[in-house]
Amino acid sequence: MPLKFNGQSEELEGDGWSPLAPARRSPAGSCRSRSSVCWIGAVALCLGLLLLSVILVAHTTNKVNQWDAKYTDLMEQLWKGQDGQPAEQNMLRAPPSNLTRELKVMQNQHNTLAASLDRLQEELNRLNVNRTDLIQLDARCSNMIYELSKSKKNLTAEQEQLKTQFNNLTGEMEALQKQYDSVVASRDQLQEEFDRLNPKSNVTERMCPSSWIKFGNKCYFVSPSSQKKNYANSRKDCQSRGGDLVKITSRLELDFVKTHRAIAWIGLTRAEDGHSWVWVDGTTLENHEFWQDGEPNNADMEEDCVEISREASAWNDVPCSRSFSWVCES
Ligand SMILES: [Ca+2]
Incomplete structure (x- = not known):
């Protein structure tokens, strides 16, 4: 088979090149023969290097695959465990130093969290106890409120009853007072009629009780100077003695008192x-000449009772709650 190489095939064919016949060659043809050999050697060398590279690459690839497989097995053993037990146990059997440190840190954190959990549990228990106490206290308060509400209703009903009774008694007292005043007026009228019909017995038969003072045809009781009472109690004292507070109808009587x-x-x-004024016997005041100057002035709108003053020789309206002496007549 003729060998063609870059247009030199014709020379190769013409020469019928053989290594055993170098002498037949011319100097120029010998040079072309060595160049061909050089080309062939270079090509062979390249092929050899290429082959060697392929072999090295294949060998390296095989080793890499082996290492990769070993690495994969190692990782699987690491994760799955070589003897079928969890990898964490194998790690705990022979923990690396960094894992040991992390384990200690995690253990410390665990202890800290456990201590915090204990404190929280104690706080929760304490709060539960307080909550129980509060629930019991709330129940007691609710019960007390219920009882107080009942008591308030009962007291309100009793208050209404007492108010009704008070109003009834007040009405009865006023009716009795009117009856009493009417009886006293009748008595005085009869006494006057009797005195008119029996002028001789007028002076001798009008007797006053002891501690009373007779003036004209009336008897007067003057309270002890050491005693002072308000208007209502003063009048009660007079009534208890069979009379009432004095009714002054003349200058003579005013001077006597x-x-x-x-x-x-x-x-x-x-x-x-x-506006008008009324005597204890129910009659209206007609003679207004005995008031002090500027009286009655009803100071502070609370002066509803009348006192007599020696210094002023006249009357003055004052609060009924004031305490003075008192003068009764019968
Ligand atoms: Ca006055």
Whole structure:
């Protein structure tokens, strides 16, 4: 087979090149023969190097595959465990130093969290106890509120009953007072009629109880100077003695009373209309000449009772709650 190589095949064919016949060659043809040999050798060398590279690459690839397989097995053993046990146990059997440190850190964290959990549990227990106490306290408070509400309702009902009874008693007292005043008026009228019909017995038969003072045809009781009472209690004292607070109808009578007490209650109060004045026997005041100058002034809108003053020799309206001496008549 003729060998062609870059246009030199014709020379090769013409020469019928053989290594055993170098002498037949010309100097120029010998040079071309060595160049061909050089080319062939270079090609062979290249092929050899290529082959060697292929072999080395194949060998290296095989080794890499082996190492990769070993690495894969090692990783699988690491994760799965060589003897079928969890990898964590194998790691705990022979833990690396860094894992040991991490394990200690995690153990410390675990201990810290456990301590915190214990404290939280204790706090939770304490709060549960407090919650139980609060629930019991709330129940007691609710019960107390219920009982107090019941008591309030009962007291309100009793208050209404007492108020009704008070109103009834007040009405009865007013009716009795009117009856009493009517009886006293009848008595006085009868006494006057009797005195008119029996003028001789007028002076001798009008007797006053002890501690009473007779003046004209009336008897007067003057309270002890050491005793002071408000208007209502003063009038009660007079009534308990069979009389009532004095009704002054003349200058003579006014002078008689003021000589015995410097200041004393008389039986005159403000009427319900707020303007007129009424005596204890129910009659309306007609003679207004005995008031002090500027009186009655109803100071602070609370002066509904009348006192007599020796210094002023006249009357003055004052609060009924004031305490003075008092003068009764019968
Ligand atoms: Ca006054």
